[in-house]
Amino acid sequence: MSNSVEALGSSVIVQVGLIVRDIEKTAKAYADLFGVDVPQWSLTDPEEKAHTRYRGQPTEARAKLAFFRLGSVSLELIEPVGGPSTWQEFLDTNGEGVHHIAFHIKGMDEQVALLAGKGMPLVQRGEYTGGRYAYIDGSAELKLILELLEND
Amino acid sequence: MSNSVEALGSSVIVQVGLIVRDIEKTAKAYADLFGVDVPQWSLTDPEEKAHTRYRGQPTEARAKLAFFRLGSVSLELIEPVGGPSTWQEFLDTNGEGVHHIAFHIKGMDEQVALLAGKGMPLVQRGEYTGGRYAYIDGSAELKLILELLEND
Numbered sequence: 322m323s324n325s326v327e328a329l330g331s332s333v334i335v336q337v338g339l340i341v342r343d344i345e346k347t348a349k350a351y352a353d354l355f356g357v358d359v360p361q362w363s364l365t366d367p368e369e370k371a372h373t374r375y376r377g378q379p380t381e382a383r384a385k386l387a388f389f390r391l392g393s394v395s396l397e398l399i400e401p402v403g404g405p406s407t408w409q410e411f412l413d414t415n416g417e418g419v420h421h422i423a424f425h426i427k428g429m430d431e432q433v434a435l436l437a438g439k440g441m442p443l444v445q446r447g448e449y450t451g452g453r454y455a456y457i458d459g460s461a462e463l464k465l466i467l468e469l470l471e472n473d
Numbered sequence: 474m475s476n477s478v479e480a481l482g483s484s485v486i487v488q489v490g491l492i493v494r495d496i497e498k499t500a501k502a503y504a505d506l507f508g509v510d511v512p513q514w515s516l517t518d519p520e521e522k523a524h525t526r527y528r529g530q531p532t533e534a535r536a537k538l539a540f541f542r543l544g545s546v547s548l549e550l551i552e553p554v555g556g557p558s559t560w561q562e563f564l565d566t567n568g569e570g571v572h573h574i575a576f577h578i579k580g581m582d583e584q585v586a587l588l589a590g591k592g593m594p595l596v597q598r599g600e601y602t603g604g605r606y607a608y609i610d611g612s613a614e615l616k617l618i619l620e621l622l623e624n625d
Contacts, residue, residue, distance in 0.1 A: 329506050334489065337486065339616055340616075350614040356481075393545045394486045419617060464569040
């Protein structure tokens with residue numbers, strides 16, 4: 322097989338995800354750093370709509386999200402809310418800091434299977450309006466978590 | 474004063490820096506992930522040339538660096554080598570993971586002073602061929618380290 326079917330379908334970082342304890346406070350600090358308005362945070366959809374699965378099980382976990390556009394990359398601030406999730410697990414284990422880098426891909430199931438075959442298991446997945454996401458545990462090989470984003 | 478003189482001179486992320494224990498092993502994992510060649514690592518310049526200062530003191534610390542071009546952002550793998558540094562401190566405290574996000578700026582001294590005034594002190598600085606860098610401890614406010622890069 323060629324590399325094209327053995328490799329991730331993108332090598333363009335579109336997002337850096339940062340876990341924080343207080344999204345309003347940290348969003349204000351970044352707004353001050355860059356001299357821009359403080360973005361409004363939004364809450365991820367509930368499990369009934371997002372079909373959130375953490376380590377294979379449905380979870381009530383949600384997150385407050387706020388975004389800064391920094392060139393071609395978005396900085397995503399994430400405050401975990403209730404229920405077990407990769408976000409809460411990271412905060413409990415590592416404290417605040419960079420949780421993931423994200424890539425837009427096509428063919429979610431194939432990409433998740435490809436990475437699982439490379440020793441990078443799926444940790445969490447869910448849906449948002451117009452697409453779906455998967456967090457992949459690359460901590461052993463890549464030293465970070467990957468997020469795959471597939472928009473319809 | 475307007476925001477333009479109170480804010481960082483750039484809001485475009487140019488680099489994500491990842492601290493690793495074994496740069497050859499991790500570079501191979503990323504090359505496999507993206508289906509690209511394994512990049513050669515290079516060693517940062519010695520203190521005599523780079524004028525490396527860590528918490529205000531000269532340090533013999535160096536680092537092995539390897540880069541992946543991921544869209545408009547470079548992923549920088551960093552393996553600390555000998556001597557106290559922000560790289561070694563991060564590895565000792567946090568283990569492997571994302572150490573910094575970097576921005577190209579102009580007017581290094583002014584930008585370092587601006588950030589110090591916002592409660593984000595300089596941690597390490599040094600020079601490379603054609604420019605200079607500074608690591609800023611944004612852990613309290615921003616939950617990560619900033620790297621400022623100024624090319625001549």
